[in-house]
Amino acid sequence: MLAPMGSLFAHLARQAPANARREVETYTREIPEFRFLDKDPEARSRTLEHALWLRQRTIELSPNKTGLTDDDLSRIASMGELRAGAGMSIEARQRVLHVHTALMLREITEATEAERGGGVEELIGVLAWFAPQSERGISAYRQGFLRVLRRRLPYIERVALLARALLNGDPISAELAAAVDMELPERCAVTVFRLPDPPTAGRFPEDEIGVLVKNHRVPVVWGPEGRDGGGELVALLPLFSGATAGEGAPPHPVPGPLPDPAPDHLPDVVQDFARALGRPCAVGTATAPLPELSDALDRARRISRAAPLHRAPSRLRPHTLADVFVELAVADVPFVDDWIRTVARRLETGPDLLGTLDAYYGHDMHRGATASALNVHTRTLDYRLRRVRELTGIDPGSTRGVRTLSAVVTRRVSGAWR
Numbered sequence: 001m002l003a004p005m006g007s008l009f010a011h012l013a014r015q016a017p018a019n020a021r022r023e024v025e026t027y028t029r030e031i032p033e034f035r036f037l038d039k040d041p042e043a044r045s046r047t048l049e050h051a052l053w054l055r056q057r058t059i060e061l062s063p064n065k066t067g068l069t070d071d072d073l074s075r076i077a078s079m080g081e082l083r084a085g086a087g088m089s090i091e092a093r094q095r096v097l098h099v100h101t102a103l104m105l106r107e108i109t110e111a112t113e114a115e116r117g118g119g120v121e122e123l124i125g126v127l128a129w130f131a132p133q134s135e136r137g138i139s140a141y142r143q144g145f146l147r148v149l150r151r152r153l154p155y156i157e158r159v160a161l162l163a164r165a166l167l168n169g170d171p172i173s174a175e176l177a178a179a180v181d182m183e184l185p186e187r188c189a190v191t192v193f194r195l196p197d198p199p200t201a202g203r204f205p206e207d208e209i210g211v212l213v214k215n216h217r218v219p220v221v222w223g224p225e226g227r228d229g230g231g232e233l234v235a236l237l238p239l240f241s242g243a244t245a246g247e248g249a250p251p252h253p254v255p256g257p258l259p260d261p262a263p264d265h266l267p268d269v270v271q272d273f274a275r276a277l278g279r280p281c282a283v284g285t286a287t288a289p290l291p292e293l294s295d296a297l298d299r300a301r302r303i304s305r306a307a308p309l310h311r312a313p314s315r316l317r318p319h320t321l322a323d324v325f326v327e328l329a330v331a332d333v334p335f336v337d338d339w340i341r342t343v344a345r346r347l348e349t350g351p352d353l354l355g356t357l358d359a360y361y362g363h364d365m366h367r368g369a370t371a372s373a374l375n376v377h378t379r380t381l382d383y384r385l386r387r388v389r390e391l392t393g394i395d396p397g398s399t400r401g402v403r404t405l406s407a408v409v410t411r412r413v414s415g416a417w418r
Contacts, residue, residue: 008122011111013059019107020051026099033092043086050079051100054137058104062129063122073140080144084152090161093145094170097138104130142172150179156210163221163236167293182217185238189266190296191285191318192223193233193273194304196415208276209233216269223301232304234297235273237266239287263287266318274313282307282414285318306331308358308413326403327410341417344408346391354412356384357396361406365397 024047027034037044057072068076083093108130112123149158162176166188177184213220216237223232270283284303288296299321306327307319321328330336347353356374360381363369371381385396388405395401411417 008108008111008126009059009063011114012055012107015107015111016052016055016059019103020048020055023051023100023103024048026103027096030099031092031095033088034096046082054100055104055107058126058130058133061133062126065125065129068133068136073136076137076140077144077147080141080146081148082144084145084148088145090165090170090172091168093142094172097141101134101138104134142175146172146175146179154210155180156206156213159213159219160221163219163234166219166236166290167221167234167297169291169294173290180219182219183238183240184290185240187239187287187289188293188296189237189239189263189285189287189318190293190300191235191237191266191270191283192297192300192304193235193270193277194282194284194307194309195231195233195277195279196309209273212272212276216272218269220273232301233273233277234300235269236293237263237269237285239263270316270318271313274310274316280309280311281316282309283316283318284324285320302328305416306410306414308410309415324410326407327414330407330411331416337411340404340408340411343392343394343404344412344417347388347408350387350391351384353384353388353391354409356381357388357405358409358413360385360396361402361409365402 024037024044027047028037037047053075057068061068080093083096088096108123108126112120149161153161158176158180159182162173162180162182164170165173165176166184167190174184209220212218218235218237220233220235223234266285274281274283282304284300284305284307286296286299286303303319303321303324306324310316330340344354347357356370359373360370363373367378367381371378374381388394388396392405394404396405
């Protein structure tokens with residue numbers, strides 16, 4: 001038996017057609033992907049019909065505190081399917097849900113004000129009904145949306161949607177993860193592969209990347225121009241409870257100013273992706289819990305820009321803030337960067353002095369290991385280090401030398417000075 005309709009619900013019923021029209025107009029005005037409704041009367045009529053139906057069901061069900069039926073949820077899901085089938089993006093879908101919820105709440109408030117504050121009990125009742133039923137409706141809409149994405153999009157594109165949703169903090173992440181058979185972690189190591197050069201020939205290795213995504217269970221997404229030109233590949237390495245951190249580091253993030261270390265298995269993942277990319281890259285990584293992945297992406301991107309470029313995957317490793325904090329600071333102070341670059345120019349006159357310093361610091365200033373890596377005699381190495389001192393006035397093995405010349409080398413091999 002239906003409850004008698006009070007003044008608030010009567011007002012909502014009278015205003016439902018006008019409110020539905022306002023919702024459609026808001027979509028076309030504020031969401032670029034909906035501007036096609038101005039040129040497609042049939043699609044506009046269908047959208048208007050759905051908006052009106054949702055309002056009518058609110059008026060019918062909320063007085064009795066009756067939930068949306070399975071048929072109702074199925075109809076809402078079908079609208080999600082329709083939008084996904086039309087090619088709506090995840091971002092536009094989220095905006096639609098936000099606009100609809102905000103307008104419905106606004107309409108309830110306007111109805112209360114129109115009734116001069118009367119019907120307080122009705123207001124409380126409809127708001128108490130609206131919150132949980134809105135959540136159920138949104139879930140149904142998402143499920144319908146995802147059903148189409150599973151059918152229409154290749155696996156690697158669904159993975160990219162998951163990566164973007166995680167980076168944007170979109171609640172649809174859990175459902176997207178299920179659609180690609182992945183489990184959402186507590187934290188991620190956001191890892192940016194910086195790719196300065198376009199592919200040499202042929203198609204970009206989508207198939208190889210897809211295999212690695214499945215093997216490592218790592219969501220990835222191409223950054224700006226990442227497929228065709230200089231750009232980036234962003235990988236979100238899941239970190240579950242019990243995952244170990246880098247050598248000598250505690251198994252859980254240390255609170256305070258210390259940056260999180262990279263997990264032990266990250267270098268292997270990085271080398272696998274580097275082999276598939278087949279191009280020189282630099283890698284930066286930053287860890288964070290899921291709600292903070294956007295900030296972690298910004299840090300990882302900045303780190304990747306300061307990190308050295310390597311062509312050989314075996315030499316490539318993920319750099320953290322602790323590895324390049326000096327270079328990050330230098331890059332933000334132009335006159336310091338100019339001074340560092342002047343030192344680099346002096347070293348260009350010598351016999352591969354920059355490459356020698358790169359190997360020297362890469363092997364913790366161990367002469368034997370450095371000479372072996374360079375395939376030269378230790379006397380040749382000593383000569384080169386002496387030439388560095390003669391050209392710059394800085395001893396490579398001194399504290400000043402480590403501070404200055406290691407920054408010179410890293411800035412040079414990062415490709416920052418082109």
